Amino acid sequence: MRTRPRRLAVIGFALLTALSTTASLPSAAAGGHGRPEHHPHGGGLSATIRYTEYGIPHIVAKDYAGLGFGTGWAQAADQVCALADGFVTVRGERSRYFGPDAAPDGSLSSATKNVSSDLYFRGVREAGTVDKLLTEPAPAGPSREVKDTMRGFAAGYNAWLKQNRITDPACKGADWVRPVTTLDVAAHGFALAVLGGQGRGVDGITAAQPPTAQPPGGAGAQPPSTGAPAPTPDKATTAAAAKELFSNEDADMGSNAVAFSGATTANGRGLLLGNPHYPWQGGRRFWQSQQTIPGELNVSGGSLLGSTTISIGHNSRIAWSHTVATGVTLNLHQLTLDPADPTAYLVDGRPERMTKRTVSVAVKDGAPVTRTQWWTRYGPIVNSLGASLPLPWTATTAYALNDPNALNLRASDTGLGFSKARSTDDVLRSLKRTQGLPWVNTIAADASGHSLFAQAQVLPRITDDLAARCSTPLGKVTYPASGVAVLDGSRGDCKLGSDKDAVQPGIFGPSRMPVLKDAPYVENSNDSAWLANADRPLTGYERVFGTVGTQRSMRTRGGVEDVSAMAGLGGLAVTDLQRQQFADRVPAADLAAADTARACAALPGGTATGSDGTAVDVGQACDVLKKWDHTMRTSSRGALLFDRFWRRLTAAVPNDKLWKVPFSATDPVRTPNTLNTDAPGFATALADAVGELRAAGIALDDPLGAHQFVVRGGKRIPVHGGTESLGVWNKVETVWDAKAGGYTEVVHGSSYIQAVGWNGGGCPVARTLLTYSQSSNPNSPHYSDQTHLYSDGEWVTSRFCEKDILKSPALKVVRVHG
Numbered sequence: 001m002r003t004r005p006r007r008l009a010v011i012g013f014a015l016l017t018a019l020s021t022t023a024s025l026p027s028a029a030a031g032g033h034g035r036p037e038h039h040p041h042g043g044g045l046s047a048t049i050r051y052t053e054y055g056i057p058h059i060v061a062k063d064y065a066g067l068g069f070g071t072g073w074a075q076a077a078d079q080v081c082a083l084a085d086g087f088v089t090v091r092g093e094r095s096r097y098f099g100p101d102a103a104p105d106g107s108l109s110s111a112t113k114n115v116s117s118d119l120y121f122r123g124v125r126e127a128g129t130v131d132k133l134l135t136e137p138a139p140a141g142p143s144r145e146v147k148d149t150m151r152g153f154a155a156g157y158n159a160w161l162k163q164n165r166i167t168d169p170a171c172k173g174a175d176w177v178r179p180v181t182t183l184d185v186a187a188h189g190f191a192l193a194v195l196g197g198q199g200r201g202v203d204g205i206t207a208a209q210p211p212t213a214q215p216p217g218g219a220g221a222q223p224p225s226t227g228a229p230a231p232t233p234d235k236a237t238t239a240a241a242a243k244e245l246f247s248n249e250d251a252d253m254g255s256n257a258v259a260f261s262g263a264t265t266a267n268g269r270g271l272l273l274g275n276p277h278y279p280w281q282g283g284r285r286f287w288q289s290q291q292t293i294p295g296e297l298n299v300s301g302g303s304l305l306g307s308t309t310i311s312i313g314h315n316s317r318i319a320w321s322h323t324v325a326t327g328v329t330l331n332l333h334q335l336t337l338d339p340a341d342p343t344a345y346l347v348d349g350r351p352e353r354m355t356k357r358t359v360s361v362a363v364k365d366g367a368p369v370t371r372t373q374w375w376t377r378y379g380p381i382v383n384s385l386g387a388s389l390p391l392p393w394t395a396t397t398a399y400a401l402n403d404p405n406a407l408n409l410r411a412s413d414t415g416l417g418f419s420k421a422r423s424t425d426d427v428l429r430s431l432k433r434t435q436g437l438p439w440v441n442t443i444a445a446d447a448s449g450h451s452l453f454a455q456a457q458v459l460p461r462i463t464d465d466l467a468a469r470c471s472t473p474l475g476k477v478t479y480p481a482s483g484v485a486v487l488d489g490s491r492g493d494c495k496l497g498s499d500k501d502a503v504q505p506g507i508f509g510p511s512r513m514p515v516l517k518d519a520p521y522v523e524n525s526n527d528s529a530w531l532a533n534a535d536r537p538l539t540g541y542e543r544v545f546g547t548v549g550t551q552r553s554m555r556t557r558g559g560v561e562d563v564s565a566m567a568g569l570g571g572l573a574v575t576d577l578q579r580q581q582f583a584d585r586v587p588a589a590d591l592a593a594a595d596t597a598r599a600c601a602a603l604p605g606g607t608a609t610g611s612d613g614t615a616v617d618v619g620q621a622c623d624v625l626k627k628w629d630h631t632m633r634t635s636s637r638g639a640l641l642f643d644r645f646w647r648r649l650t651a652a653v654p655n656d657k658l659w660k661v662p663f664s665a666t667d668p669v670r671t672p673n674t675l676n677t678d679a680p681g682f683a684t685a686l687a688d689a690v691g692e693l694r695a696a697g698i699a700l701d702d703p704l705g706a707h708q709f710v711v712r713g714g715k716r717i718p719v720h721g722g723t724e725s726l727g728v729w730n731k732v733e734t735v736w737d738a739k740a741g742g743y744t745e746v747v748h749g750s751s752y753i754q755a756v757g758w759n760g761g762g763c764p765v766a767r768t769l770l771t772y773s774q775s776s777n778p779n780s781p782h783y784s785d786q787t788h789l790y791s792d793g794e795w796v797t798s799r800f801c802e803k804d805i806l807k808s809p810a811l812k813v814v815r816v817h818g
Contacts, residue, residue: 046817068152092122197403262449270445274321302752410436554727558587634705707742
């Protein structure tokens with residue numbers, strides 16, 4: 001019986017191959033413009049792409065290189081401009097095409113200007129960093145299969161460029177859209193791996209200069225040094241800045257995911273709901289596909305652009321998702337410098353010279369910029385981790401950044417292992433074997449009823465004991481506050497150790513990582529592993545992984561309340577996951593809206609004083625908040641008023657003053673609670689929110705969808721969901737523009753959503769949704785089609801099995817080959 005689906009897959013592939021070589025069909029992969037099918041060349045590689053509703057490609061190939069070829073071709077068809085922009089970034093050529101002072105979109109690093117992005121990535125290229133990783137034998141380096149997908153992806157992308165006309169105005173006719181190499185594809189994966197480490201410190205790496213250095217002039221050059229010692233970072237200020245910098249609450253990526261075991265479901269099989277929150281624009285979007293090598297691989301899901309394997313997805317037996325984890329993927333080494341030479345540092349009393357990496361980048365309409373970066377045994381010298389966290393290089397001290405993911409090109413192998421898994425145990429084995437995930441947790445469920453949570457990250461091996469022994473005075477405050485260790489780089493006994501089960505030195509092995517198997521539910525909303533299941537808290541892990549016994553975010557609290565109640569009720573099915581995703585419940589409102597309405601009604605004369613001293617009539621607001629349904633649905637009246645009020649209140653009132661009942665580690669889901677309406681700032685926040693909406697011509701009881709929307713094709717599409725502080729599962733972070741009518745664009749939030757279960761048949765029961773749609777090309781029919789579905793709370797029924805793909809009324813077949 002187990003061989004029957006495989007035989008059907010092979011037969012279906014053969015039939016479709018014959019069909020594609022004899023029929024001329026409109027090419028959905030060409031952006032859906034009804035153009036004739038093309039047969040691009042790619043070094044003898046080939047694939048068949050079947051398009052179903054919403055432009056979702058089902059890619060079939062005979063081997064991994066062919067699969068990469070089809071994936072690169074199909075990604076280019078939908079996202080050529082975003083991909084090309086990313087390849088310009090990792091080649092270090094942004095200044096050449098876009099000018100040195102323009103800002104990148106932030107997809108591949110934190111660089112604030114093109115010139116610093118280029119200096120970093122060009123330095124990586126010239127140092128041969130990625131080339132070396134490609135030559136590492138697996139499992140330390142990428143497998144042959146993954147390298148084949150990279151080679152195929154580059155060939156497929158190039159074939160699409162050669163055979164198709166670009167219609168996306170973002171890059172139509174642009175000279176920066178060029179063919180790519182396997183190295184470019186691998187470098188793109190490297191950039192994603194170091195996002196939380198070296199990528200976070202790009203400005204500080206490229207600007208760091210010895211205190212007496214005189215950088216060359218030109219665009220992006222730093223001002224000459226005076227030679228005076230820079231001030232030592234203030235410990236308390238730096239600790240607070242580090243805590244804020246590494247907090248997930250204001251990050252541009254986050255996620256929810258929950259897996260239910262068979263003990264909670266209607267049929268004893270597992271269930272998974274994945275809801276990653278990622279940018280809606282630029283190069284960190286998801287793209288949806290199915291990848292099949294008959295008899296070898298069959299998986300559907302979402303891939304981050306430029307990735308050759310599925311990042312989040314499901315096959316016939318397992319489903320998985322990721323959430324951005326709290327593990328801190330870098331640490332700092334505070335160096336004691338040689339008194340005679342600020343470019344040499346002491347280790348056990350012996351001087352060791354830094355390595356110079358001099359990099360030049362071409363600049364549009366200007367002279368090249370040349371700058372030297374300084375590298376140590378620990379990593380690059382860095383003079384800041386953003387404007388709020390300066391790390392000055394003085395005559396006596398410098399800071400080096402250690403990022404173990406700079407040796408990690410294994411994430412695609414982890415994803416490939418998941419894609420071929422048959423159980424959650426297989427998922428765990430893939431995590432242990434490849435150790436490739438840099439900054440995410442894994443949540444999984446399988447058809448046999450198992451659930452899994454694993455915080456299996458590539459993290460610097462900072463134990464609490466090491467931090468206690470080796471932290472500098474600065475590290476003694478930053479490590480407890482944020483998990484950022486600052487170790488004494490002058491002591492050889494303070495080097496990071498190694499675990500026997502780790503694939504590279506200086507990282508934790510799998511046995512040290514938080515894992516929870518077969519709990520009735522496992523859930524994560526970007527807090528630490530502690531409350532993956534509130535009844536089975538995880539403890540005993542090192543601080544660098546995250547905290548234990550600390551206040552959870554409003555989204556975590558709401559999520560745990562919801563999913564634990566679902567698990568307790570039992571009898572769950574995929575439809576329950578769908579209801580959870582779009583319930584749009586506001587946990588903050590359940591805690592605070594009624595108290596707010598009562599306190600509002602008690603204000604003398606029904607007025608409150610705004611921050612500008614103006615008395616504002618808030619009487620209507622009291623009634624609106626009292627009647628509000630505590631959701632962020634597009635039809636909800638009062639949602640916008642509470643949202644604008646809550647943002648002001650939480651910004652003005654410290655957390656320890658906001659609630660009457662403080663946080664308790666013995667009741668972490670229900671505390672803190674009881675809004676402190678007597679707190680200074682409460683009435684002011686209410687007055688300012690009411691005044692703001694009235695000034696914008698927005699009625700206090702207008703439905704949310706009238707003022708929270710995106711514009712696609714000149715039409716408004718209402719958007720439901722809410723911001724982080726409200727705790728809404730269906731998170732969206734939006735841009736406020738009162739003159740344009742409210743929240744007019746989503747910056748990041750719900751992206752590739754999947755609700756997956758099994759019913760005992762050969763096909764999974766899966767519903768998916770790509771909120772911002774498959775293509776960023778406004779001329780594509782798949783530019784906003786799924787965005788309309790998202791607005792209406794509707795889903796796409798996954799066509800995973802051959803019989804379902806073949807029955808699609810939108811089926812279009814494209815044969816791509818060389």
